[in-house]
Amino acid sequence: MDATGNILAIDIGGSHIKGTILDPQGHQQTEYKKFVTPPQVTSGGVLDIVRQIAKDMPPYEKVSVGFPGYVRNGIVFTAxxxxxxHWKEIPLGQRIADALRTPVRLVNDADQLGLGVVSGKGFELAVTLGTGFGTAVVIDGYLLPHLELAHHPxxxxxxxxxxxxxxxxxEAGKKKWNKRMEKVFKVLKTVFNxxxxYVGGGNVDKLKLPVEPNIHRFSNLDGIKGGAKLWLLEDRYHITTNYPS
Structure with a gap:
């Protein structure tokens, strides 16, 4: 496989860490390599798994990483x-760049998925329903600075x-959880207008509510293009490229 423009896209999650190769347009070129996320994993443990994912992959020139926490300028502040x-001001973007000897862009995992599914027109919000609640806010295809809305009361x-x-x-069961989601949708509509x-994540299939026409479901496979779109953005806000030292 020609490496020209190819991207190693890595998704670090609370339950699994996985990776695949994308072409510059975001089309998947390999099957996912997937590993269980160890409990209370440190940056060293994550790096070990990232190396295993990268090993024997077809050639690539860039790396995109989605991380489940607050990320700015390639640095993890919370997880x-x-x-x-274990995750206070950890320069994970730089550590991955040094480990793989390849330029890296590291963002929140919901931001990366969101980039892959939005239309790129107008003011758009993508949320993920998984271990936690992830959010990405995008205007005309550009990520706005990440908000850890998951930790707002x-x-x-x-x-x-x-x-x-x-x-x-x-704990609550699907029926009660859906009632809670109904409330959350009302809050999101009021706050963000x-x-x-876009609604995705591992638990989106449990969602049984009727939704308005401008609400769209997506799968993690739909969001895979975010790993490629991340490299089309200018270095702005929290989008920073970490190069090998």
Whole structure:
């Protein structure tokens, strides 16, 4: 395979870490390589898995990484679903660039997925329903600075993660969880007044609500193009390229 423009796209999640090769247009070139995320994983543990993913992959020239926490300029500041005590001002983008000897762009995982599914026209919001609640805010195809909306209170002192995350779904059951999602959709519409809302993540199939015409479901496969679109953005806001030292 010719490496010209190819991208190694990595998704670091609370339950799994996976990667694949994309062409410059975001088309998947290989099957996902997937590993279980160790409990309370450190940056060293993540790097070990990233190296395993990259090993024996076809040639690539760039790396895109989605991370489940607050990321700015390639630095991780929080990681609530990965034991955040291990993730305070960790220069993960630079560490991955040095480990793979390849330029890296590291963003929040919902931001990367969101880039892959939005139309690129107007004010758009993408949310993921998984271990936690991820959000990406995009205007005319450009990511706005990331908001950790998941940790804003939504009900009785609970934040979005505690209210509609995977643990809440299991505890409350699908019917009650859907009632909570109905409330969340109303809040999102009021707060953001978006043109379009995209809803995905591992628990999107549990969503049984009727939705408005400008709300669209997506799968993680739909969002895969975000790893390529990340490299079409200018270096602005929190989008920074880390080069090997």
């Amino acid at each position: 609530p679903n990965l034991f955040t005590e 939504i009900s009785k002192g609970r934040d979005y993660d505690a209210y509609i995350g995977a643990a809440a779904l299991e 978006y043109d379009r809302l």
